[in-house]
Amino acid sequence: MYTVDYSKPQDARAAQVEDADRLAAFDARVAADDFIEPKDWMPEAYRKTLIRQISQHAHSEVVGMLPEGNWLTRAPSLRRKAILLAKIQDEGGHGLYLYSAAETLGVTREELIEALHSGRAKYSTIFNYPTLTWADIGAIGWLVDGAAIMNQVALQRTSYGPYARAMVRICKEESFHQRQGYEALMVLANGTHAQRRMAQDALNRWWWPSLMMFGPPDDNSPNSAQSIRWRIKRETNDELRQRFIDATVPQAEALGLSIPDPALKWNEATQHYDCGQIDWEEFYAVVRGEGATAKDRIQARIDAWEKNAWVREAALAHAAKRSTKQAA
Amino acid sequence: MSNVTPIWEVFVRAKNGLSHRHVGSVHAADARGAVEAARDVYTRRAEGVSLWVVPSSTIIASDPGEAAALFAPAEDKIYRHPTFYVVPDNVKHI
Numbered sequence: 001m002y003t004v005d006y007s008k009p010q011d012a013r014a015a016q017v018e019d020a021d022r023l024a025a026f027d028a029r030v031a032a033d034d035f036i037e038p039k040d041w042m043p044e045a046y047r048k049t050l051i052r053q054i055s056q057h058a059h060s061e062v063v064g065m066l067p068e069g070n071w072l073t074r075a076p077s078l079r080r081k082a083i084l085l086a087k088i089q090d091e092g093g094h095g096l097y098l099y100s101a102a103e104t105l106g107v108t109r110e111e112l113i114e115a116l117h118s119g120r121a122k123y124s125t126i127f128n129y130p131t132l133t134w135a136d137i138g139a140i141g142w143l144v145d146g147a148a149i150m151n152q153v154a155l156q157r158t159s160y161g162p163y164a165r166a167m168v169r170i171c172k173e174e175s176f177h178q179r180q181g182y183e184a185l186m187v188l189a190n191g192t193h194a195q196r197r198m199a200q201d202a203l204n205r206w207w208w209p210s211l212m213m214f215g216p217p218d219d220n221s222p223n224s225a226q227s228i229r230w231r232i233k234r235e236t237n238d239e240l241r242q243r244f245i246d247a248t249v250p251q252a253e254a255l256g257l258s259i260p261d262p263a264l265k266w267n268e269a270t271q272h273y274d275c276g277q278i279d280w281e282e283f284y285a286v287v288r289g290e291g292a293t294a295k296d297r298i299q300a301r302i303d304a305w306e307k308n309a310w311v312r313e314a315a316l317a318h319a320a321k322r323s324t325k326q327a328a
Numbered sequence: 329m330s331n332v333t334p335i336w337e338v339f340v341r342a343k344n345g346l347s348h349r350h351v352g353s354v355h356a357a358d359a360r361g362a363v364e365a366a367r368d369v370y371t372r373r374a375e376g377v378s379l380w381v382v383p384s385s386t387i388i389a390s391d392p393g394e395a396a397a398l399f400a401p402a403e404d405k406i407y408r409h410p411t412f413y414v415v416p417d418n419v420k421h422i
Contacts, residue, residue, distance in 0.1 A: 089372065103335070313331075
């Protein structure tokens with residue numbers, strides 16, 4: 001929180017007169033790479049876009065704890081277990097930084113969580129895939145966190161101050177996530193025949209969903225153009241996706257694993273890798289929340305919220321009792 | 329009693345000799361809970377040696393809309409800066 005007025009009623013905000021002068025001044029500030037801070041005037045659509053994007057990002061961090069938590073009790077060694085636990089704790093922390101950034105825009109934590117539970121708010125589609133083997137935990141760190149880092153590094157220069165600051169913290173912590181995943185896969189890739197096969201199978205299943213994490217292609221991304229103008233997004237989905245592919249292909253080669261894309265090849269003219277078509281039908285099906293895993297994920301969040309309600313209530317009751325005693 | 333856990337602003341002193349610096353916020357029912365949450369959220373990698381938590385509702389901020397009027401007078405008093413004064417090059421240590 002950065003001292004925004006939380007009590008500001010919803011309708012007063014909507015009634016805010018967005019006169020042309022203020023809008024022009026806002027656009028000029030953004031164009032000059034100035035940061036926008038919580039109490040500054042901003043167009044209502046800018047505020048709404050940020051709330052949607054930041055809360056979606058926060059939900060992704062928190063839901064992202066679930067597929068990894070699935071392997072916590074079955075990690076192959078104490079070392080791997082301690083690492084995984086630290087990584088999952090980081091993801092919870094990242095969710096909190098982001099919820100805090102969203103709250104500076106005049107929305108409450110409770111409203112954000114309610115939107116997730118009711119299905120109104122989305123989270124990254126990647127977390128609706130199951131983690132079937134231990135190699136999936138390595139693949140998530142390497143590919144999923146790797147893709148997230150590409151996106152988040154760009155967002156460190158996003159125009160909204162609290163979001164940018166959250167990204168700086170997150171990026172600092174995130175690079176261990178990618179490295180630990182790569183290292184876990186490296187052990188499997190250099191292991192027995194069965195371990196090798198397990199690593200390749202994980203890459204086969206996580207490669208395409210990781211590419212989809214960057215969102216729809218630029219020519220079919222309805223919110224992109226305005227977000228780029230407002231410098232909420234600094235680079236387009238396709239630019240970031242290409243950078244990820246270019247960085248990741250040599251990493252796969254170093255593991256001795258093959259990327260499951262027969263069309264993938266180096267293009268000497270563009271100095272980039274060309275790749276095959278992404279199955280966007282699958283992407284939109286996962287966005288719509290189809291499939292058993294999506295239902296499990298949300299149910300796990302709802303259960304955590306409802307079954308732990310008594311802890312929140314007890315803490316508040318305790319605080320109230322203590323402050324009455326102190327007043328007496 | 330409200331059902332909503334209050335928000336606290338968190339400040340961390342990175343090491344002795346430096347001032348506390350704002351790092352973000354947490355939700356907690358009371359001050360002790362806020363310190364514990366702040367430790368878990370903001371100091372997982374030895375980022376600090378001391379924490380402050382302050383109820384967000386107690387912070388009074390200046391109005392950004394008034395920033396021009398509030399801070400402008402500083403700009404036309406350039407004689408408050410040492411570079412305003414011309415001193416010959418051969419005069420040292422000043």
